[in-house]
Amino acid sequence: EKNRALDNKERIISEAVEETLYKKHPYGTQTTLGTVDHLKNPALSKMYEFYRKNYVPNNMAIVISGDIDINHTKQIITKYFSSWKKGADVKYTPPVEEPIKQIERKTVNYKGEEKVILAFRGAAYKSKDKDVLTLIDMILDNGNAGLINNNLVNSQKVRSAGSYPSFNEDYGAMYLYGIPKEGQSLAEVEKLLLAEVEKIKTGNFDETLLPGIIRAFEIGQKSQLESNPGRVNILKGAFLREVPVKELMSLSERLKKISKADIVKAANAYYQNNYVAVQRLDKEYTFPKIEKPGLEKIKLNTDAKSDFIKNVENVKVNPIDPKWVDYNKDFKAIAYAPGTVMYHTKNPLNDIFNFSISYDYGNKHYKSFCEVMDELNFAGTDTLTPEQVQEELFKMGVNLSYGCGEYGFSMSMSGLDSQFENALSLGEKVLWSAKLDESHLKNKVSNILTNRSDAKKDHNTLRRALGSYIAYGNKSSFINRLTKDELQKLSINQYDDMKNQLIKQNFEVNYSGQLSPENVESIVKKHHQPNNINVPLLNPRKRPEIEIANRHTKPVKIYFLDYKGAQAHISLLIPENKVNPQDSLKTSFYNEYFDGGMGGIMFQEVREARSLAYSSSAGYVPGSRLGDQDQMSGYIGTQADKTVEALSLFIDLLKNIPVSEQRFLRAKDSLESAYRTGYIDFRSIVPTVMYWGELGYNKDPRAETFNKIPEMKLQDMLDYVKEKVSSKNAG
Structure with missing residues (x-):
C-alpha cells in the first residue's frame, strides 16, 4: 500500500501541503499509511492498544438504510449487541498549531504535469464561519460559473484550476490549485488564483449567482437521498461530526441568510498573505527503498468453515424476491417521429430530471468533429457571452454538457423539472446557433499538445497506451487520433458544416423525471431541431465489431515498459x-x-x-x-x-x-x-x-x-x- 502511495503524484503533493499546514497536529504529521520506517517496525502491542481504546460501543454507530421495519430492527440490534460492554470515553486533546504568519513555500518532484496548491487555514467543522467559507468556495469554483471556472479555466488562462474546502474536527483549510499551460510558470498560476480571491475580498462578484449555488446544494441533497448509500452517508456524517442530521440537511437554509457583506468580511479574514504554497515540479522523484519482507506462504484450507461462519449460515432469513425490469411498466418507448424513439422513465422520488439527445455520429463520420463540437461547452449565443450562458444555467440549477466520441454525439442536461423547458431552449440555441471563439480553440489545441507531452512522462498513461496498443494495434486511440498538424489546422469555421451534417442524422431522446411523456414530447418538439420530421432521418454507420489483436502463438508473450517507480x-x-x-x-x-x-x-x-x-x-x-x-x-x-x-x-x-x-x-x-x-x-x-x-x-x-x-x-x-x-x- 505504501508503494502505491509513493507512485501517486497527487498524494505526494497533498501530503507536502498538509505537513506544511499542520506542523504539530496529526493532520500533517501522521499520514494514514505512515512512513517507510513505521512500516519496517510495526508495534503489534500498540495496534491492540489502539483497537481496545477506540473500537468500543460508545464510540461507534450502526447505520442502516433500506426496506426494514425499524422497531423490529431495533429489537435485533438490542438482542445481539446489548452484551457489548461500554468502554472508557474516548477523549482526544489536539495539539495547538501556531498561526501561519507568512507565506510558507515548499516543492516536491514528480515527472510530468506540474501543479501548485495554495492552502489557507480555514475554520473547523463546528465553527460559525464554516457556512460562509463553504459559500466562498462555491463562488470561486462551482464547476460551471465560478470565478475560477469562468475567468481562468473556460477562458483558457490556465490548463486547469479550482478550489475545495476541508472542514475537520479541530482545524479546517481552504485550497486553491492550478496546472499551467505550456510556457507558463507556477508563479504566474498562483498570481492568477489569488487575483480571483481578491475579487471576493473587494466584493467584485455577482451576488445574483448565490441563489444558484444554494439551489445546487439542494439538488445535491435530493440526489443523495435517492439511494441507500447516499442516505447512509448522511447519517454516518452526522455521527462522525457529532451533529444532528437536521443540521446537515438545513445547510441550504442557513446559506440563504448569508449576505454579501458577510462573504466579503470572511474572505478578508481568512484569505491573507499567510498561506502555504506547494509546487510539484517536472523533475525526477527519488523513491524510498522498501525491502521485500520475508513472509512465508500461508497454507489455505478453502473447504474449512469456522464456527462463526457456520452460525451465520444457520441463521434463517426470508430471501428477498428479485425485481426484474418490466418493459411494459418501468419505462415507455414512444414513437417521437418516423424512425426516432423517445424513452421516458418516471422519477418516483423527487423533481430532478435527467435528459439527453443522442446521435450515432462522431469523429469516424466527420474527421475532427469532436474537437470542434466540444467548443459548444464554452460557446455563447447571439445574445449571450459564454460566461453569461454558464451563469444562466447555474441560476437555473441545470448542468448542461455536449459530449462526443468516435461514433456518438450527445447533449445532456440535469436539473429541476421546473427549469426543463428553459434549459432545453438555451441548450438548443447553443447547439445550433453557437458563437465560437477561434482563440479559445487554439488555446485548447495548445493544451491538448501539452497534455500529450506530459502523458509521455506519466507511467499510468504509458501503461494504458501500451495495453491499448497490444489489444488494438494501430487502431488504438493513442495512435489513431489527430496529429499535431491536424490539430493546429482546426478552425471554428468548420462548425457550420458540422452542425448542418448533424441536423440530418437520426437521434434518440431519453428523459427521466416527473413531467408526463406528453409534456416532454411537446417541449422537445417545440425546441429541438429539426422541428418537423416527416421522413426518416439518416442512420449513420454503427461502430464496427470490436476485435482484439492476436499477436503471437506462444503460451505467453511479455511486453515491457521501463520506468522509475515504487x-x-x-x-x-x-x-x-x-x-x-x-x-x-x-x-x-x-x-x-x-x-x-x-x-x-x-x-x-x-x-x-x-x-x-x-x-x-x-x-x-x-x-x-x-x-x-x-x-x-x-x-x-x-x-x-x-x-x-x-x-x-x-x-x-x-x-x-x-x-x-x-x-x-x-x-x-x-x-x-x-x-x-x-x-x-x-x-x-x-x-x-x-x-x-x-x-x-x-x-x-x-x-x-x-x-x-x-x-x-x-x-x-x-x-x-x-x-x-x-x-x-x-x-
Whole structure:
C-alpha cells in the first residue's frame, strides 16, 4: 500500500501541503499509511492498544438504510449487541498549531504535469464561519460559473484550476490549485488564483449567482437521498461530526441568510498573505527503498468453515424476491417521429430530471468533429457571452454538457423539472446557433499538445497506451487520433458544416423525471431541431465489431515498459471468441469464483497466502454488443522484486485453476444474492435496456439466468474455464 502511495503524484503533493499546514497536529504529521520506517517496525502491542481504546460501543454507530421495519430492527440490534460492554470515553486533546504568519513555500518532484496548491487555514467543522467559507468556495469554483471556472479555466488562462474546502474536527483549510499551460510558470498560476480571491475580498462578484449555488446544494441533497448509500452517508456524517442530521440537511437554509457583506468580511479574514504554497515540479522523484519482507506462504484450507461462519449460515432469513425490469411498466418507448424513439422513465422520488439527445455520429463520420463540437461547452449565443450562458444555467440549477466520441454525439442536461423547458431552449440555441471563439480553440489545441507531452512522462498513461496498443494495434486511440498538424489546422469555421451534417442524422431522446411523456414530447418538439420530421432521418454507420489483436502463438508473450517507480504493474490480456450471451451465467460463475472479493482465488492465493500484490484483479470480459470479441484480462500491482514470482503464479492460476467445492458454493450464494438485491434504479433502466438490446434481448435476461443458478455444477464451470481460459495464449 505504501508503494502505491509513493507512485501517486497527487498524494505526494497533498501530503507536502498538509505537513506544511499542520506542523504539530496529526493532520500533517501522521499520514494514514505512515512512513517507510513505521512500516519496517510495526508495534503489534500498540495496534491492540489502539483497537481496545477506540473500537468500543460508545464510540461507534450502526447505520442502516433500506426496506426494514425499524422497531423490529431495533429489537435485533438490542438482542445481539446489548452484551457489548461500554468502554472508557474516548477523549482526544489536539495539539495547538501556531498561526501561519507568512507565506510558507515548499516543492516536491514528480515527472510530468506540474501543479501548485495554495492552502489557507480555514475554520473547523463546528465553527460559525464554516457556512460562509463553504459559500466562498462555491463562488470561486462551482464547476460551471465560478470565478475560477469562468475567468481562468473556460477562458483558457490556465490548463486547469479550482478550489475545495476541508472542514475537520479541530482545524479546517481552504485550497486553491492550478496546472499551467505550456510556457507558463507556477508563479504566474498562483498570481492568477489569488487575483480571483481578491475579487471576493473587494466584493467584485455577482451576488445574483448565490441563489444558484444554494439551489445546487439542494439538488445535491435530493440526489443523495435517492439511494441507500447516499442516505447512509448522511447519517454516518452526522455521527462522525457529532451533529444532528437536521443540521446537515438545513445547510441550504442557513446559506440563504448569508449576505454579501458577510462573504466579503470572511474572505478578508481568512484569505491573507499567510498561506502555504506547494509546487510539484517536472523533475525526477527519488523513491524510498522498501525491502521485500520475508513472509512465508500461508497454507489455505478453502473447504474449512469456522464456527462463526457456520452460525451465520444457520441463521434463517426470508430471501428477498428479485425485481426484474418490466418493459411494459418501468419505462415507455414512444414513437417521437418516423424512425426516432423517445424513452421516458418516471422519477418516483423527487423533481430532478435527467435528459439527453443522442446521435450515432462522431469523429469516424466527420474527421475532427469532436474537437470542434466540444467548443459548444464554452460557446455563447447571439445574445449571450459564454460566461453569461454558464451563469444562466447555474441560476437555473441545470448542468448542461455536449459530449462526443468516435461514433456518438450527445447533449445532456440535469436539473429541476421546473427549469426543463428553459434549459432545453438555451441548450438548443447553443447547439445550433453557437458563437465560437477561434482563440479559445487554439488555446485548447495548445493544451491538448501539452497534455500529450506530459502523458509521455506519466507511467499510468504509458501503461494504458501500451495495453491499448497490444489489444488494438494501430487502431488504438493513442495512435489513431489527430496529429499535431491536424490539430493546429482546426478552425471554428468548420462548425457550420458540422452542425448542418448533424441536423440530418437520426437521434434518440431519453428523459427521466416527473413531467408526463406528453409534456416532454411537446417541449422537445417545440425546441429541438429539426422541428418537423416527416421522413426518416439518416442512420449513420454503427461502430464496427470490436476485435482484439492476436499477436503471437506462444503460451505467453511479455511486453515491457521501463520506468522509475515504487511498484511494478502486471497486466494480462487473452483474446477470446465473439460474445455469446448464452454464456453469461458461466462467465459470472467463473468471475465470482476466480476474483469475487475476499473469497476469490486472486485475493486468497496472490494477496493473502503469499503477499505478492498490493492490488489484483482478473476476469473474463464479454463483448458489449453482438459481434464484439470477448477478452480475459487481469492485473497485479506488486513490489518490483516480487514481479517474477507474482507473474508466474498469475499464469499458473489461469492455466491450472484451483478446484474447491466450497469456493464454488460461495460463488453460487454470492451470485444468487446479487440477483436478489441487484435493483436497477429508475435512472439506469433505459441505458440498461439499450445495453441488453445490443446483445439481442427484448426483455430482462436476468430472470432466466437467475432460474438456472441452482442447476449449475462445479464441473460445468471447470469445462468453461478449460475452453475459454486455460487453453489460450496470453500477452
